[in-house]
Amino acid sequence: MLKNFFWMCSGADTDVLKTSSKSEQIKFVGIGGTVFFTAVMAFIASSYALYTVFDNYYTAVFFGLIWGLLIFNLDRFIVSTIKKQDNKWKEIWQATPRIILAIIIAIVISKPLEMKIFEKEINQVLLTQKNELTLANKNQIANQFSPEITALQNEISQLKQEIDAKETESNALYDTYISEAEGTAGTKLLGKGPVYKEKREKHDATLLELQQLKIDNKIKINEKETQIAALVKQQNNQVVKSQPIIDGFDGLMARINALNELPWLPSFFIFLLFLAIETSPIFSKLIAPKGEYDYKIQDIENAVKTWVTQKENQRKNVVNTDSELNKVIYNELSKEEALYNYKKQKAREILQMQADAFYKSQQKIIS
Template identity: 55%
Template structure:
């Protein structure tokens, strides 16, 4: 049962192969098994590749199954169309396009499985890229909002500096009138004289101005800080909105690019492994000697070709002979006076009828 299935996979003529030896049947069963398991590997690889695209198992299984059938059909066609010849170079030349196709298929099959095998390493590369993208994205978004933030911050710093200057001025006036009262500076007289009253009046006025200024500036600073909080909230919101795009940066193309950034040697050997699997049926058929099945198949094909060539030649000869016979028959008829007179009378009657109808049509137009 399994042997018959693998022979079916090899694309061989089962009726013709059934009359061959057991060894010949085993050889083609082995070729068919290689074709089948190559298709299975294609199904797994294609299914995983499409799973990274659709992120759903059911479409991945469906399209992976279609891809496996396609590879199975191609491999079966490639193996079944290779014919054994007397010269190895002729066989290799015949198989060259099929080998090139097998190489392409092997590369296509191996790439998704390479991505799966090196999944952890690829995830590490993608994590670094995502972090770099997140930082770059935050920097770009911040640059967009930083103009307003910097302007507001500069205004806040200016208002605070103005408050500080006025506060220092009030403190200096306070120290001045205290020193005047203590007699350590100014008039150098102890007590609260006219100069003391003048200086304390200046201090009180400056303090009132400071309190008014502080109240006004604090309100402005609070408003600017509220604006900065709104701008910062907008910045954080923009960053959070774009973060899912960065987090989703792990599709098939991203993983292929990440794979290219890993050391090439392990990936190259995996590709060689799949190349060996994909080309093994072709190589096996090229290296195997001409067997009983090949001789029988060649016998059938050459017999059919000879029959068709003979039929074509006979048809051409039949047409040529028939044409010669008809030429002779019509040549003899042309010399027969009786047939000639009958043909002349028939032509005369037709001409008379045509003449009468022409005259009738002319009368109708008058």
Template identity: 55%
Template structure:
């Protein structure tokens, strides 16, 4: 049962191969098995490739089945159309387009499976790329808000700096009038003299100015701090909105590009493996000697060719003979006097009718 199925996969003529020896049947069963398992690998590869794109197992399986059947049909067609000839060079040139097609199919099949085999290494490359993209994205978003953030920060710093400057001034005035009272600075006379009173008045005035400045700036500072939080919240929101796009950067094209960043040799040898598998049926057909099946197929084809050649010759001969017969028949009819008189009578009647019709038309037009 399995042997018959693989023979069916090889694309050979069932009636002819069943009349061949067991060894010949095993040869084509092996070729058919290679075609079948190549289609299975094509199904797995295409299914995984589509799963990485749509993340839908049902769609991936459906497309994988269609793609596997397509590859199966192509391989079966390639193998079945290669016929053994008397010269290897003739067979090779006949198989060259099919080998090129097999190479293309092998590359298409191998790439998704390479992505699966090197999945961990590809994930590492993608993680690094995502991190770089996240940093770059955050930098771009920050640059977008930079003008507003810097302006708000500068205004906030200016308000706080004015308060600190005033506080420093109050502190210096406080030290000045205290040291004047103690006699350690200023006039260096202990006691609360006129100079002390002037410095104390200056300090009191500065304290009132500081309180007024704090009251005036407190509301503005609060607004600026709220504005700073809003700007930071908008920045974080923008970053969080764009982050899913970066997190989703693991599709088929991204993985193929990541695969290309890995060392070339391992990927190349995997592709060679699939290339060997895909071209195996064609190579096996080319290298195998001309067997019983090939002789019987050639004999059957020659019988059809001979029959068609004979039919074509008979058709040409019949056409030539019929032409000669009709030439003689019409030559004899040409000499028949009775037929001539009958034809003449009909022609005369037709000419009279035409003449009468012409006269009637002339009368109507006058």
């Protein structure tokens, strides 16, 4: 039963194989097994690749099965359509399009399995890329809010500088009236005279202005700090919202790009392995000598071709014979006087009917 299954996979005529030698049967079992297991590998590879896209086992297995059956049908078609020829160059020319197709299939099958084999290395590359994207994303979002935050911080600094300037002025006036009272500066008269009172009043007025300025600027500073906090919160929210997009940066295309950043030699050898598997049935047919099965198939095809050729020739002969007979018959009929008179009479009647019809139509127009 397994032998018949592999014969079916090879695309061979099982009725002919049953009457062929053991070596021919074993050869086609090997070809069919290669086609079958190539389809199995295609199913596994496509299921993994589709799982990275849909993130669902059932969907990946369903579409992977369809892809595996498609590859199975293509391989079976490729192998079954290669016919052994008496000329090797004709065989190679016949197999060239199929070899190109086999190369394409090998690339499609090998790439998902490469991603699975080098999954850990790919994850490391993706992690590095995600970290770089995270930093770039934070910088990009920060650049959107930085001008406004910097402007508010500058305004806060200006408000604080106003307080510092007023406080410096108040301290200077304090030192002035104290020095006047001690007699160490100003009039240098010890005691609290008129000049002292004037300087004291000026200091007290400045101190009141300082206290009021502190109150007003504190309110303004608090408002601006609140605005900065709101902007920072909005900035952090954007970072948090965009982070899942970066975390999800591990789809099929991202993994293929990450695989391309790894050393090419291991991937190339895996591709060569699948290319060898995919093209082995084709090359086995090309390399193998013309066997018993091939001769039997050629004999069947030649018999059918001969039968079809005979039928076409018979149809041509029937047509040619009928044409020759018609020529002879019509030549003889054209010489019969009775047929001539009969046709002449009918032609006269037709001409009379046409003349009568024309006369009646003209008569209606005139009347």
